[in-house]
Amino acid sequence: DTGVSQNPRHKITKRGQNVTFRCDPISEHNRLYWYRQTLGQGPEFLTYFQNEAQLEKSRLLSDRFSAERPKGSFSTLEIQRTEQGDSAMYLCASSTDSNQPQHFGDGTRLSIL
Amino acid sequence: AQSVTQLGSHVSVSEGALVLLRCNYSSSVPPYLFWYVQYPNQGLQLLLKYTSAATLVKGINGFEAEFKKSETSFHLTKPSAHMSDAAEYFCAVNQGGSEKLVFGKGTKLTVNP
Numbered sequence: 518d519t520g521v522s523q524n525p526r527h528k529i530t531k532r533g534q535n536v537t538f539r540c541d542p543i544s545e546h547n548r549l550y551w552y553r554q555t556l557g558q559g560p561e562f563l564t565y566f567q568n569e570a571q572l573e574k575s576r577l578l579s580d581r582f583s584a585e586r587p588k589g590s591f592s593t594l595e596i597q598r599t600e601q602g603d604s605a606m607y608l609c610a611s612s613t614d615s616n617q618p619q620h621f622g623d624g625t626r627l628s629i630l
Numbered sequence: 631a632q633s634v635t636q637l638g639s640h641v642s643v644s645e646g647a648l649v650l651l652r653c654n655y656s657s658s659v660p661p662y663l664f665w666y667v668q669y670p671n672q673g674l675q676l677l678l679k680y681t682s683a684a685t686l687v688k689g690i691n692g693f694e695a696e697f698k699k700s701e702t703s704f705h706l707t708k709p710s711a712h713m714s715d716a717a718e719y720f721c722a723v724n725q726g727g728s729e730k731l732v733f734g735k736g737t738k739l740t741v742n743p
Contacts, residue, residue, distance in 0.1 A: 548729065559720050559733030573729060608673055615729050616662060616681060621673035
């Protein structure tokens with residue numbers, strides 16, 4: 518069990534640029550989740566995959582956000598035309614079942630200049 | 631809709647003192663409940679989970695939590711605080727069958743020498 522891996526750990530970009538984050542889940546976990554955490558708040562659900570299928574998306578996920586999990590393994594989260602309000606920690610988690618705990622990575626911290 | 635309320639955004643205790651972090655939830659069906667801990671610039675680590683098997687749940691690092699349906703509470707306790715317990719703690723609910731976790735806003739625990 519090597520844990521959930523997220524890259525990069527930090528991303529600094531200018532407003533209007535596109536950014537992409539990667540998440541590698543625990544190898545036998547078929548469920549993968551993305552959350553966003555802003556300062557002083559708990560994580561908020563963004564989207565969820567079961568294998569390669571994206572089965573649920575939060576209304577927080579505007580049309581500037583897109584997530585993929587092409588082969589049911591790693592996932593990417595892309596934000597287009599970044600805005601100041603996108604500054605946050607983006608957390609990825611994985612699990613084997615809806616009733617099992619979600620295991621979190623260390624997150625990608627996005628800062629918009 | 632599910633929600634989680636954590637009373638007290640900051641809790642300060644002396645080393646060796648009792649730790650009590652409060653969590654109340656709302657859910658229309660029996661929930662699954664979790665406590666996670668987050669150290670600075672890291673992801674969330676699972677402390678313990680309640681999945682209806684027993685109302686008193688023991689977790690890692692000496693923490694435990696008691697599920698009280700009549701009070702819709704799931705408070706986290708530790709008999710004797712250690713300096714290494716200083717971190718932010720999040721309570722989360724997952725309604726059976728739902729994939730997403732709903733988190734509280736977190737409680738930052740400070741342990742004074």
